[in-house]
Amino acid sequence: MVSDRRYHPIQTRRKRVKSIILRGLGTATPPFYVTQEEAYEYFFTHFSLKPAERDLYRRILLDGKIKGRYLGMDTKADVLETDPDRLLARFLKFSRSTAIAAARRALAEAGVEPADISGLVVNTCTAYLCPGLSSYIAEDLGLRTSIRFLDLMGMRCGAVIPNLEAAAAMLVRSDEGPVLSLAVEICSATIFPGHEPELVVSNSIFGDGAAAAVLDLSKENAQDGLVKMVDFAAGLCPRYREELRYRTEGGRLRNHLSRRVPVIGASTVMEVASGLLNRHGLSRNDIAWWAVHPGGTAVLAQVAKKLELDVEALRFSYSIFKNYGNMSSPSVLFVLREILDSGRPQPGQKGMLLAFGAGFSAFAELIEFSSGSHHKPEPPETKKNDGWHDAEYWKPGTKIENITKC
Incomplete structure (x- = not known):
């Protein structure tokens, strides 16, 4: 089951040994915050819940360990939205803004300007876009038009690690500047009312957020980066x-x-x-x-x-x-x-x-x-x-x- 891929120190054209480092790491969430108590009251009021369903919502939302979640919504009423086009529009709005906020924090910590970024890898699974989010991220950040880019889809919760691996591979193949790795999910765009326990669990524990990492090659014989x-x-x-x-x-x-x-x-x-x-x-x-x-x-x-x-x-x-x-x-x-x-x-x-x-x-x-x-x-x-x-x-x-x- 386990793949056998490894990243040894990089040999550049000048034969200097370098390592792949994480130079900056940024996280962000949408601004709208809902406590679990508020979520329970809203579901109880606006969803048609069977007794067992209501009890499971209560156990998770009121007795569980989550305090609250950040959601890509303007109001709580967005929970009731079922139109696919409107859901996709909401995904695009909040995935862009949240990803950009995370990216700017990562770039600031790394001391890197957007124009310095030579590669971009973006992953998401909570909506489908064509072109992918990379096109929007590149536009919003003002990245160079010659950038190498990759969109990863369909991998769900584990996707950020292969995202980082793909970004590392870009650095291995070319020493043209840092690579930006971005993971963003608007899980609230996939809220799906229903009586099945799996839907109750999904509606109760998933939140929205984005994380960005700036990967770079280390300076010769240096212990820089995070x-x-x-x-x-x-x-x-x-x-x-x-x-x-x-x-x-x-x-x-x-x-x-x-x-x-x-x-x-x-x-x-x-x-x-x-x-x-x-x-x-x-x-x-x-x-x-x-x-x-x-x-x-x-x-x-x-x-x-x-x-x-x-x-x-x-x-x-x-x-x-x-x-x-x-x-x-x-x-x-x-x-x-x-x-x-x-x-x-x-x-x-x-x-x-x-x-x-x-x-x-x-x-x-x-x-x-x-x-x-x-x-x-x-x-x-x-x-x-x-x-x-x-x-x-x-x-x-x-x-x-x-x-x-x-």
Whole structure:
């Protein structure tokens, strides 16, 4: 299942050894914020809910761990929109503005001007556009017309890691300037009222956001940037394809989310992560920082179990889920941003990004923190066990078969 791709130091035309580094990282959300209590009141008032459906909304929205979510909407009434054309227009409006905000923050941290960007990679799964978002992003930022660009579609929550890998490949092939990597999702454009538990869960936990990363080649023998991009790994497990996907109904995207997703996701990322660690002669104890996609408390609990990690190791993923919900593909970079801001990683420490998505796919990235990451304030005090691992949104008593290798 695991691919074997690795990124060694780059040999430029002058034979100087360079590394791929993350020079700037920016995150952004739409301005409209809704607490889970407000969402419950609105759903209760405007949706025709069956008793079991209402109870599940209550359990997730009122008793769950998410405080609130940022949504690409002008008013709460946008939740009721079902016209595909209007939904697409709303997606385009908020995906552009949110992505641009994240990109400008990343560029500012990197000290890079838009005109310096030589490549652009954009991923999204919450709407289909032709041309893709790259055309709009390039226009809004004022990027050069000779830019190399790529749009990634259909990969869902794991997509930002192959996005970063594609951006790294652009740097490998050409030393023409930094490459901008952008992940943006407007999950609220796919809200789909319905009585099925998977729709209740989807409507209750997904939020909107964007993350941008500026990738560059390091200066000769320098420890610059925030992190060094060491290596990538991926896996594809088609036998579980139907467990996590979008379907189109009436011109709209309808989420399909099986009860088995937490176990399948944890099993697939464990396999990919283990392969990547073995390739570099590392163990899990060599990883100081884990940035795991915050797909939900059940997902994180299963990942911690499979990787034999203490819940404290995933505290930054839990924090992002609590404050933003599941934003799909940008989420893991929100986690990395919080690690940089609050975790005080030391130069030379290793980290790993883990995410999974449609396909069924899983992705991992091995990183090494640089001196540029060590300038953040002391982290807030955290509790060892906040009850995160006990949370479970799926129907009690559900039996899930053991997931084996693909």
